[in-house]
Amino acid sequence: MNDVLTSEEKAILADIQQYLSESKRDRSRLIPVLQYIQARLAYIPYQSIALVAAHFNLAPAEVYGVASFYNQFRFNPPGKYPVKVCLGTACHVKGADIILENFERKLEIKEGETTPDREFSIERVACVGCCALAPVALLGESVHGNMAPSKVEGIFTRIQVEKEMEARQKSEK
Amino acid sequence: MTVANHQALKAVFQRIREQADQRKTADTDGAVPKITIGMATCGIAAGAIETKQTFEQALAERRVEAQIYTVGCIGHCYAEPVVIIDHPDSGFAPIFYHNVTAGKAKMLVRQFLIEGDPCFEHIYGAMETNEMIPSVTEFDRFNQEVRVVMEKCGHINPEEIDDYLVSGGYSGLAQALQMAPEDIVAAIQHAGLRGRGGAGFSTGRKWALAREAESLEKVVICNADEGDPGAYMDRTIIESNPHQVLEGMAICARAVGAHQGIIYVRAEYPLAVKIMTRAIAQAETMGILGRHIFETDFNFRIKLFQGSGAFVCGEETGMIRSIEGYRGMPQHRPPYPVVNGLKGQPTVINNVKTLACVPPIIEKGYSWFRSIGTEESPGTAIFSVVGDVVHAGLVEIPMGVTLRELIFDICGGIPNQKAFKAVQIGGPSGGCLPAAFLDTPIDFDSLTQAGAMMGSGGMVVMDEDTCVADVSRYFLDFTQNESCGKCTFCRIGTRHLLDILERITKGEGQDDDLQRLQDLSLDIKKGSLCGLGKTAPNPILTSIRYFKEDYDAHLKEGRCPGLVCRPLIAYYIDLDKCARGCDACVGCCPTNAVFTTSTRKKGIDQQLCVKCGECVVACPPEYDAVRKVSPPHLVPAIERPAQPENAEDA
Numbered sequence: 105m106n107d108v109l110t111s112e113e114k115a116i117l118a119d120i121q122q123y124l125s126e127s128k129r130d131r132s133r134l135i136p137v138l139q140y141i142q143a144r145l146a147y148i149p150y151q152s153i154a155l156v157a158a159h160f161n162l163a164p165a166e167v168y169g170v171a172s173f174y175n176q177f178r179f180n181p182p183g184k185y186p187v188k189v190c191l192g193t194a195c196h197v198k199g200a201d202i203i204l205e206n207f208e209r210k211l212e213i214k215e216g217e218t219t220p221d222r223e224f225s226i227e228r229v230a231c232v233g234c235c236a237l238a239p240v241a242l243l244g245e246s247v248h249g250n251m252a253p254s255k256v257e258g259i260f261t262r263i264q265v266e267k268e269m270e271a272r273q274k275s276e277k
Numbered sequence: 278m279t280v281a282n283h284q285a286l287k288a289v290f291q292r293i294r295e296q297a298d299q300r301k302t303a304d305t306d307g308a309v310p311k312i313t314i315g316m317a318t319c320g321i322a323a324g325a326i327e328t329k330q331t332f333e334q335a336l337a338e339r340r341v342e343a344q345i346y347t348v349g350c351i352g353h354c355y356a357e358p359v360v361i362i363d364h365p366d367s368g369f370a371p372i373f374y375h376n377v378t379a380g381k382a383k384m385l386v387r388q389f390l391i392e393g394d395p396c397f398e399h400i401y402g403a404m405e406t407n408e409m410i411p412s413v414t415e416f417d418r419f420n421q422e423v424r425v426v427m428e429k430c431g432h433i434n435p436e437e438i439d440d441y442l443v444s445g446g447y448s449g450l451a452q453a454l455q456m457a458p459e460d461i462v463a464a465i466q467h468a469g470l471r472g473r474g475g476a477g478f479s480t481g482r483k484w485a486l487a488r489e490a491e492s493l494e495k496v497v498i499c500n501a502d503e504g505d506p507g508a509y510m511d512r513t514i515i516e517s518n519p520h521q522v523l524e525g526m527a528i529c530a531r532a533v534g535a536h537q538g539i540i541y542v543r544a545e546y547p548l549a550v551k552i553m554t555r556a557i558a559q560a561e562t563m564g565i566l567g568r569h570i571f572e573t574d575f576n577f578r579i580k581l582f583q584g585s586g587a588f589v590c591g592e593e594t595g596m597i598r599s600i601e602g603y604r605g606m607p608q609h610r611p612p613y614p615v616v617n618g619l620k621g622q623p624t625v626i627n628n629v630k631t632l633a634c635v636p637p638i639i640e641k642g643y644s645w646f647r648s649i650g651t652e653e654s655p656g657t658a659i660f661s662v663v664g665d666v667v668h669a670g671l672v673e674i675p676m677g678v679t680l681r682e683l684i685f686d687i688c689g690g691i692p693n694q695k696a697f698k699a700v701q702i703g704g705p706s707g708g709c710l711p712a713a714f715l716d717t718p719i720d721f722d723s724l725t726q727a728g729a730m731m732g733s734g735g736m737v738v739m740d741e742d743t744c745v746a747d748v749s750r751y752f753l754d755f756t757q758n759e760s761c762g763k764c765t766f767c768r769i770g771t772r773h774l775l776d777i778l779e780r781i782t783k784g785e786g787q788d789d790d791l792q793r794l795q796d797l798s799l800d801i802k803k804g805s806l807c808g809l810g811k812t813a814p815n816p817i818l819t820s821i822r823y824f825k826e827d828y829d830a831h832l833k834e835g836r837c838p839g840l841v842c843r844p845l846i847a848y849y850i851d852l853d854k855c856a857r858g859c860d861a862c863v864g865c866c867p868t869n870a871v872f873t874t875s876t877r878k879k880g881i882d883q884q885l886c887v888k889c890g891e892c893v894v895a896c897p898p899e900y901d902a903v904r905k906v907s908p909p910h911l912v913p914a915i916e917r918p919a920q921p922e923n924a925e926d927a
């Protein structure tokens with residue numbers, strides 16, 4: 105688990121504390137609260153589990169037990185560009201594991217991990233709902249259909265170009 | 278309710294309907310062309326947002342007046358982005374265009390909207406019969422479908438309740454409010470509606486039990502958890518027509534006497550969550566949900582709960598635990614949720630499709646519903662047909678259509694002249710059926726008898742290049758991961774099944790592995806509390822039954838007949854076909870495994886090759902020189918010439 109929070113994350117955490125103090129202590133709010141935290145921070149840092157546990161008057165282990173039961177919750181910050189590879193049935197049949205491997209090789213991390221510079225992370229997901237385009241990978245919100253190993257390369261080149269443009273725009277300002 | 282009340286209710290509904298009508302008419306300008314774009318997840322993934330933006334831009338640039346209208350999914354996912362253009366002045370019927378990219382969008386604005394030429398070569402079909410363009414209704418895909426649940430999907434804007442009202446929506450609820458609750462339950466019972474969530478339990482009986490349960494508070498839950506990793510129809514229905522589901526829930530609530538409803542939607546479905554939230558708010562504002570529905574004394578509030586992605590939460594008791602804020606572990610039944618469910622209250626849990634069947638049944642009568650489908654399974658079935666099939670997408674067919682008709686007629690068969698091998702039905706709980714079962718009618722009982730099951734409605738068609746053992750391994754990997762861990766047999770047994778399958782697909786299987794798989798499967802079925810464990814071994818059991826020769830090839834010869842299991846295959850380059858000096862495969866190889874031979878042809882370094890198959894794609898079709906074989910020792914030895922600089926440690 106990641107122990108160090110950025111100052112931005114700390115500010116959000118303070119916000120979350122405020123949100124908690126205004127919400128009900130009813131146990132059925134537990135999962136929605138965790139979802140709220142993840143929506144704000146993109147993951148559930150340990151510090152927030154302690155806050156939630158105190159709010160619901162539960163042991164932190166109990167809260168962590170619930171959170172870790174569900175695939176939705178993650179305990180490490182995702183990358184700035186989260187890569188999600190669909191490993192649903194249709195995508196599997198069309199070789200999704202090869203696509204996943206290509207991302208892993210390219211980024212030198214395994215599925216579930218984030219690159220040390222926090223730029224990229226890789227996750228596997230179940231059916232994204234566009235099996236007609238299998239195999240499918242998502243980069244952030246954008247869907248890339250009919251994936252092939254060579255397209256993996258293309259995606260990174262595009263990000264590189266985008267980043268350079270962004271940097272140029274910034275320096276022009 | 279008294280007769281006078283019925284009159285009042287009718288008047289209220291009439292007024293809501295008329296107001297919606299007026300707003301719609303004020304909004305639409307009958308004379309200008311109407312461009313309808315499918316914008317559910319599948320459309321957006323295929324680029325519908327870009328298509329829409331291009332239309333908007335092109336219309337503005339060229340000062341063409343037209344209305345853009347966004348709808349959900351019409352079911353033809355293979356054709357996305359789908360656009361329908363209704364251009365009354367051109368004299369053509371509304372036309373269905375498929376794969377409308379940004380370029381095509383620009384072209385259509387210029388040539389069709391301005392010049393009146395509908396671009397015949399890009400037309401998929403006309404939406405109505407006419408004399409100029411073949412109509413889609415002549416295609417099997419359209420004329421064999423019968424739509425009960427998906428009737429309005431892809432035709433109305435899911436974000437506007439007015440669209441649903443104008444197309445006849447909520448009249449089922451208005452009608453139900455004039456019926457005695459017992460009569461609603463009876464109508465559903467007479468209709469013979471069976472749960473579309475998998476098991477096919479009689480919906481009427483479920484409602485009757487909940488109605489009889491004595492309690493001040495009762496709950497209706499709509500199960501939109503859709504855990505099957507290869508199915509997406511519940512999501513698409515919500516994204517395309519959320520109100521029909523809400524209407525079904527409200528009718529159910531009226532029938533069983535509930536005042537609270539919960540829709541359990543996966544959080545991974547952000548668009549479905551957004552559309553559903555909006556739909557609930559709109560219905561409440563109009564007095565169609567909430568307090569005093571249609572100004573009667575009937576109250577029913579619906580809340581949305583976002584499920585956090587656990588397959589086992591699709592199971593009723595697991596779902597209830599998860600709504601209560603615990604780990605979603607299934608509980609012993611009985612007591613069934615209809616007696617003792619959420620927070621101890623009687624709770625009806627129904628699937629999205631089951632609930633969406635309800636409004637049309639109330640509106641058109643149970644005998645109408647019974648006239649569709651078969652005696653034991655009335656109505657329609659919805660499948661997401663994907664995999665190796667030409668027209669992948671969502672299909673709604675009457676029960677009783679055979680698998681052959683569905684796969685070969687309606688969905689266009691197998692692409693690339695390949696042979697059919699198997700069809701996987703029902704996801705992780707279902708099974709793989711071989712060609713001999715293609716004439717099996719699709720209904721709850723026939724599929725279960727054949728060894729598959731209706732399950733979630735996921736259907737994956739597989740051609741000769743698939744490996745059934747690998748598919749079993751895939752599903753076991755899934756169920757093993759999703760087992761909640763409560764029952765030992767499910768928790769540890771699925772792990773063992775997976776281990777055995779992994780070694781088989783690596784060519785390291787042991788002689789009695791098949792027997793071991795079967796024995797352990799039966800034990801897991803017996804020793805598990807909930808449906809997850811009870812059905813997890815199904816993919817293995819059916820595939821051993823029907824595709825034993827596939828397993829035998831892995832076990833005895835170390836060969837994967839479908840050329841899928843990567844430890845058992847190898848690629849090489851046929852030197853007779855490889856063209857001297859061609860470098861097509863070199864650049865595409867992610868691991869630099871391709872080398873140049875002494876004759877300036879190419880070879881593959883087996884040590885470096887990761888078997889991704891990219892070189893097969895890259896090799897120009899006129900050479901077609903890359904071969905894939907199993908077992909790997911069939912690869913002819915092609916020497917890698919020693920290279921002067923650091924070739925060895927590359």
Ligand SMILES: Cc1cc2nc3c(=O)[nH]c(=O)nc-3n(C[C@H](O)[C@H](O)[C@H](O)COP(=O)(O)O)c2cc1C
Nearest residue numbers: 472473474500503504591592593627628631808809
């Ligand atoms: C492991 C497991 C997963 C399930 N997943 C779903 C699901 O994703 N969607 C669903 O509607 N039913 C699912 N079910 C079936 C439900 O338990 C339940 O039978 C169904 O929601 C009842 O609705 P119906 O009568 O309308 O089919 C699942 C059952 C099990 C055992």
Ligand code: FES
Nearest residue numbers: 190192195232235
């Ligand atoms: S399985 Fe990947 S999109 Fe459906």
